[in-house]
Amino acid sequence: MTTARAARDEASPGRAERGAAPLGRAAREGAPGAESSVTRPAVAWRPVGAAVLALVVVLTVTSARYGYHRDELYFRMLEPAWGYVDQPPLTPLLVQAISGVVDEAWAIRVPATLCAAATVVVVALLARELGGGAGAQTLAAWGYAFAVLPLAFGHLMLTSAIDQLVWPAVLLFAVRALQRDDDRWWVPAGVVAGLATSNKLLVGVLVAGLLLGLAVLGPRRHLRSRGLLVGAAVAAVLALPAIVYQAANGFPQLAMGAALGESNAGDVRLDMWWFLLVMLGPLLVPVWVAGLVALLRRPAWRPSRCVAVAFAVVVAFTFAAGSQPYYPVGVVGALFAAGSVPVWEWATRAGRSRRALVVGGVLANAAVAVVVSLPALPEERLAETPVPAMNGTVGDQVGWPRYVEQVAAVYEGAVEDGAAAPAIIATNYGEAGAIARFGPDLGLPAPYSGHNALSGAAPPEDADVVVVVGEQVELARRVFDSCEVRARLDNDVDVDNEEQGVPVAVCAGRSSSWAEIWPLFAHLD
Incomplete structure (x- = not known):
C-alpha cells in the first residue's frame, strides 16, 4: 500500500481539501450545533479505488478454492419463498438464481465480492464525512478491506456478506444527516434499513441503537425532523413483507433466535469479548477504539455521538441474545472509519516513523487476515495449522x-x-x-x-x-x-x-x- 501521496495531501490542507465544502447547515446558519462543524475533504478516489481493486482481485482468485460453505449448500437447495423459518429470503434467492445459471461456488460468491468492495468505499466515505483527508481515507479503505471478518464475509455468500455492507451504509447516511444537519439523509438511511430486512431482521437493533442515542445524547431535534419521520415510514413500508411473513407464520424468527440462544448462549457470552478484538484483527483494535473515544470526546463530532450508543446497544443485544458473536462487526467497521481520522492525524504529527508504524500494522494485520479468512493454504495442509480452529468457516468448506x-x-x-x-x-x-x-x-x-x-x-x-x-x-x-x-x-x-x-x-x-x-x-x- 503506497501512502506517500496521501501523507503529502494530509500535510497540505489546501491540496487535500481542494473543493471541500463546509460541513453542517447549522454552522452556516448560526443554529445550535454550529460549533460542531467540520470540513469534508475531497474523496481520495485513487487510493480507495486501489484498495477496492486489490480486494476484488484477491477475492476472485480465491473464490474457487476449497468448496461450498454449508450455508451456501443450504441456500441453494431451498425452494424460492417469501421467507423461511430461520431467515428472510434475499440471500437464498440470490444463491438460487445464480446457481440456476452457473452451479459453482465461485459464481454464487460474486455478490459477496461486490458487497465487500462497496463496503470499502462506504467505510472510506465515513472517514471523509468526519473530516478525514486522503491519508485517513486510505487507512480506512486498506485497513478494512484486508481485515479478518470483512475478508471472510467477502469470500462466502452468507447473510453476513450483505449485512456487512448494509450496516455501515445506514451509519454513513445517519452521520451525514447529523454532521451536515441535513435531515434529508435520513431517507436513504431508511431505504437501506428497510431493504435490509429482506436479508436479516437484525438491522432493527442498529436502528434502535441510533434512536436511543439521539434520545440520550442528542441532537434530539432530529427525532422530530421531517426527514427522519419520512425515512422511518419508508423503512416500515419496505420491511412490511418481512413483518407480514413473520406474523402469518407465528413469528418463527423468535423461535429461531431462542434456539440459537439455547445452543450458543453460554459460549457466545464469553467469546464475544475476545471476538471484538479479532473481528478486524488485533492490530486494528487501537484504531476503532480511537474512533469510539473520538465520537464521545471530539466537539466537532458531537452530533454523531449516537453511533457510540448504537455500538453499546448492539453489543448488549449480542450478549443478551447469545446467538452469534459477530453481530457488532458492522458498527465496528464504522468505528474503524472514525478512528482512521485521529490515528492518521497522530501518524502525521512526528515525521515518518509513526506513519511507518501505522502502515506496517495494517500490512501485518492483512497478511494474517488473508491466511486466516481466505482459502490461502493448500487443503491437504490445513489440519497441520490452527486455521480451522481460528475460523470455523474454513472447515465448513472442506470435504x-x-x-x-x-x-x-x-x-x-x-x-x-x-x-x-x-x-x-x-x-x-x-x-x-x-x-x-x-x-x-x-x-x-x-x-x-x-x-x-x-x-x-x-x-x-x-x-x-x-x-x-x-x-x-x-x-x-x-x-x-x-x-x-x-x-x-x-x-x-x-x-x-x-x-x-x-x-x-x-x-x-x-x-x-x-x-x-x-x-x-x-x-x-
Missing part, C-alpha cells in the same frame, strides 16, 4: 464431495431388488445440501432433513428403509427396529469439522408412520 461419495456407497449397498428405494435423511442442512448438489451425479435421490426450513417435507410412507447421515442415527435407533452403521464420514485431509467422523447407517423396520415420527427429526439451530 463435501468426498462425504457424498461415502454416502452413495452406503446407499448403493442398501438398495434391494424389488423393494422401494431407500430414503436419505441428513441430520443437518449442510449434509442435505451437499447430497442435493453432488448426489444426482452418483445416483442419489433428493435428501430429507428436519433441520430448520427443510423440516416441512417428510419421507414418503413407502420408505421403510432409510440411510441416515449424521448424529440423528441415535434418534433413528428409537423409531426403527434396526440401524446398522455402515461407514463414518472422512474428508481424507483430517480437518475437524462438524461432519468428520459422523456415522452413516442403514435403518429398517419403522415403528410407526412418518406423520408420527417425522416431527422428532425436526430441529432449529
Whole structure:
C-alpha cells in the first residue's frame, strides 16, 4: 500500500481539501450545533479505488478454492419463498438464481465480492464525512478491506456478506444527516434499513441503537425532523413483507433466535469479548477504539455521538441474545472509519516513523487476515495449522464431495431388488445440501432433513428403509427396529469439522408412520 501521496495531501490542507465544502447547515446558519462543524475533504478516489481493486482481485482468485460453505449448500437447495423459518429470503434467492445459471461456488460468491468492495468505499466515505483527508481515507479503505471478518464475509455468500455492507451504509447516511444537519439523509438511511430486512431482521437493533442515542445524547431535534419521520415510514413500508411473513407464520424468527440462544448462549457470552478484538484483527483494535473515544470526546463530532450508543446497544443485544458473536462487526467497521481520522492525524504529527508504524500494522494485520479468512493454504495442509480452529468457516468448506461419495456407497449397498428405494435423511442442512448438489451425479435421490426450513417435507410412507447421515442415527435407533452403521464420514485431509467422523447407517423396520415420527427429526439451530 503506497501512502506517500496521501501523507503529502494530509500535510497540505489546501491540496487535500481542494473543493471541500463546509460541513453542517447549522454552522452556516448560526443554529445550535454550529460549533460542531467540520470540513469534508475531497474523496481520495485513487487510493480507495486501489484498495477496492486489490480486494476484488484477491477475492476472485480465491473464490474457487476449497468448496461450498454449508450455508451456501443450504441456500441453494431451498425452494424460492417469501421467507423461511430461520431467515428472510434475499440471500437464498440470490444463491438460487445464480446457481440456476452457473452451479459453482465461485459464481454464487460474486455478490459477496461486490458487497465487500462497496463496503470499502462506504467505510472510506465515513472517514471523509468526519473530516478525514486522503491519508485517513486510505487507512480506512486498506485497513478494512484486508481485515479478518470483512475478508471472510467477502469470500462466502452468507447473510453476513450483505449485512456487512448494509450496516455501515445506514451509519454513513445517519452521520451525514447529523454532521451536515441535513435531515434529508435520513431517507436513504431508511431505504437501506428497510431493504435490509429482506436479508436479516437484525438491522432493527442498529436502528434502535441510533434512536436511543439521539434520545440520550442528542441532537434530539432530529427525532422530530421531517426527514427522519419520512425515512422511518419508508423503512416500515419496505420491511412490511418481512413483518407480514413473520406474523402469518407465528413469528418463527423468535423461535429461531431462542434456539440459537439455547445452543450458543453460554459460549457466545464469553467469546464475544475476545471476538471484538479479532473481528478486524488485533492490530486494528487501537484504531476503532480511537474512533469510539473520538465520537464521545471530539466537539466537532458531537452530533454523531449516537453511533457510540448504537455500538453499546448492539453489543448488549449480542450478549443478551447469545446467538452469534459477530453481530457488532458492522458498527465496528464504522468505528474503524472514525478512528482512521485521529490515528492518521497522530501518524502525521512526528515525521515518518509513526506513519511507518501505522502502515506496517495494517500490512501485518492483512497478511494474517488473508491466511486466516481466505482459502490461502493448500487443503491437504490445513489440519497441520490452527486455521480451522481460528475460523470455523474454513472447515465448513472442506470435504463435501468426498462425504457424498461415502454416502452413495452406503446407499448403493442398501438398495434391494424389488423393494422401494431407500430414503436419505441428513441430520443437518449442510449434509442435505451437499447430497442435493453432488448426489444426482452418483445416483442419489433428493435428501430429507428436519433441520430448520427443510423440516416441512417428510419421507414418503413407502420408505421403510432409510440411510441416515449424521448424529440423528441415535434418534433413528428409537423409531426403527434396526440401524446398522455402515461407514463414518472422512474428508481424507483430517480437518475437524462438524461432519468428520459422523456415522452413516442403514435403518429398517419403522415403528410407526412418518406423520408420527417425522416431527422428532425436526430441529432449529
